[in-house]
Amino acid sequence: MSPMRYELVTIFPELIESATRAGLLGKAVETGLVEFRCVSPRQFTTDKHQSVDDAPYGGGSGMVMSVVPLTAACEHLDAEADARSQPRAHRILLTPAGKRFEQADAERLAKLPALMFVCGRYEGIDDRLRPLMHEELSLGDFVLNGGEVAALAMIESTARLLPGMIGNDASLHEESHSAGVLEYPQFTRPREFRGQTVPEVLLSGNHALIARYRRQQALLRTREQRPDLFARLTLSKEDRALLASFDEKPEPPAPGA
Numbered sequence: 643m644s645p646m647r648y649e650l651v652t653i654f655p656e657l658i659e660s661a662t663r664a665g666l667l668g669k670a671v672e673t674g675l676v677e678f679r680c681v682s683p684r685q686f687t688t689d690k691h692q693s694v695d696d697a698p699y700g701g702g703s704g705m706v707m708s709v710v711p712l713t714a715a716c717e718h719l720d721a722e723a724d725a726r727s728q729p730r731a732h733r734i735l736l737t738p739a740g741k742r743f744e745q746a747d748a749e750r751l752a753k754l755p756a757l758m759f760v761c762g763r764y765e766g767i768d769d770r771l772r773p774l775m776h777e778e779l780s781l782g783d784f785v786l787n788g789g790e791v792a793a794l795a796m797i798e799s800t801a802r803l804l805p806g807m808i809g810n811d812a813s814l815h816e817e818s819h820s821a822g823v824l825e826y827p828q829f830t831r832p833r834e835f836r837g838q839t840v841p842e843v844l845l846s847g848n849h850a851l852i853a854r855y856r857r858q859q860a861l862l863r864t865r866e867q868r869p870d871l872f873a874r875l876t877l878s879k880e881d882r883a884l885l886a887s888f889d890e891k892p893e894p895p896a897p898g899a
């Protein structure tokens with residue numbers, strides 16, 4: 643299978659390159675599962691200072707990224723894909739004004755052959771870049787200095803879904819099984835740490851009971867920490883019983899219960 647191609651338009655290619663050399667992403671590059679192409683809009687400037695931004699029309703503080711070198715960078719990446727008879731990338735603009743990125747977007751984007759992330763910097767981007775994009779995504783309701791960190795988050799969350807990504811098979815199956823709820827609490831040795839002990843049920847060896855405990859804890863955590871997610875869940879009869887048993891007696895199910 644051809645590698646998933648991630649293309650980036652950024653004035654900080656070294657930021658992306660260092661992140662993509664480390665850990666599982668680095669391994670995925672080595673094994674040819676993913677590939678990266680970074681271009682800087684600076685390569686496409688014509689003035690001696692290689693400026694990629696300019697003062698806003700209409701006045702105001704801050705600078706605006708110019709549409710000209712950004713467009714040239716996107717078109718350069720498309721031309722490269724054409725020259726290699728590869729499909730052109732799906733163009734994504736990173737902006738806090740975009741649609742909020744979620745796991746469902748990671749799943750959708752991971753199915754595409756190539757993604758182009760266009761990273762803005764400074765206070766904004768000339769609005770005329772927007773018609774060149776397939777979509778606009780935000781990492782969340784906060785403002786970063788630029789799109790690079792957001793792009794990296796989207797790269798990591800899509801790459802880990804690719805078939806063949808090391809270690810993803812069993813864990814992805816579990817994740818899809820528990821879609822929409824937060825993770826249950828996990829423990830490893832030692833059994834006691836500063837007075838906190840591992841829940842007895844996890845030492846019981848009773849797999850059905852452990853599964854019940856984990857599901858109950860995942861539901862409780864979601865209700866507590868993310869009421870917005872909890873409200874969107876469709877609870878089964880067993881789920882409601884697990885919550886009710888906690889609400890009556892706020893303890894994990896005891897072994898043999």
Ligand code: ADE
Binds near residue numbers: 736738762786
């Ligand atoms: N650029 C600046 N802030 C951002 C955000 N929250 N998401 C995506 N790109 C951004």
